[in-house]
Amino acid sequence: MYLARQEAVTWRNRALLLFDRVAMPVAVCDVYGAVLLANPAMAAECGRTPGQLRGRDVLDLFSPSEATQVERIAEALRLRRRSRYQVSVRWRAPGGADRYGELTADPVSDTAEDTPALLVMLRVEPERAPSPAPAVGQARVTPTETRVLALLAAGATTARAARETGLTTDGVTYHLRRLSSRWGASNRTELVARAYALGVLAPGVWPPEVGGRGVADASRGADPAQAPRP
Numbered sequence: 001m002y003l004a005r006q007e008a009v010t011w012r013n014r015a016l017l018l019f020d021r022v023a024m025p026v027a028v029c030d031v032y033g034a035v036l037l038a039n040p041a042m043a044a045e046c047g048r049t050p051g052q053l054r055g056r057d058v059l060d061l062f063s064p065s066e067a068t069q070v071e072r073i074a075e076a077l078r079l080r081r082r083s084r085y086q087v088s089v090r091w092r093a094p095g096g097a098d099r100y101g102e103l104t105a106d107p108v109s110d111t112a113e114d115t116p117a118l119l120v121m122l123r124v125e126p127e128r129a130p131s132p133a134p135a136v137g138q139a140r141v142t143p144t145e146t147r148v149l150a151l152l153a154a155g156a157t158t159a160r161a162a163r164e165t166g167l168t169t170d171g172v173t174y175h176l177r178r179l180s181s182r183w184g185a186s187n188r189t190e191l192v193a194r195a196y197a198l199g200v201l202a203p204g205v206w207p208p209e210v211g212g213r214g215v216a217d218a219s220r221g222a223d224p225a226q227a228p229r230p
Helices: 002-021 040-046 067-078 143-153 158-165 169-183 188-197
Strands: 026-029 035-038 085-092 098-108 117-124
Touching (some): 026 040, 040 117, 143 158, 143 169, 158 169
Antiparallel strands (some): 026 035, 026 117, 085 098, 098 117
16 A cells, blocks of 8 residues: 555655646646646746646636637536636736736546646737728728627627527627628727727727727618517
8 A cells, every 4th residue: 555655745746746747738727716826937938937826717818709618618528527628818028028828727637526626728919910900991990880799898799699680690700700800900809909999999998889989871771680580
């Protein structure tokens, strides 16, 4: 028994040494997302030491692009489903630049009955060049687009936005993709932020409302994605 315990300690120490030397940012979190252990690469992404990350909520350090991703993962973990979970995230690098990547969480435990911990790995995307500011014409949006943006800013899902606007889910996605392409937005969070920055959505108002700038004249023709659902 003593020899088995010594061997377990030896392998644990070797695993921790490897954990610290892995170039990929890695952390171990409890089932609620609190960091139990982080390697230097993970800490460096946050401008901290591994010890300073202990106890921090990983989703406070790395902001999810879509809250619904996190809700689905939380529900799956509550039901003890053991799958690999991925969340697109954004965070502020120590130098002040915005960084983007993907967190992958794998539930791990000694037995299937144990409450799992989460082995979290961060894939960092290459740094992006700053997006140019939209031209005046690019800032103009249709009434349907502003309605979709306001619903998105209020936390609506694609399905709810479709119900509220009378569009299909594909129609909502079409509007969002077109706006993202026009404004150079990489995800929905950035799309909403740009809508506020351009005055398309009114700042300081809840629930979100349409602002006074950039709304195109609805009489210029019907939008091809605006057909009501059957």
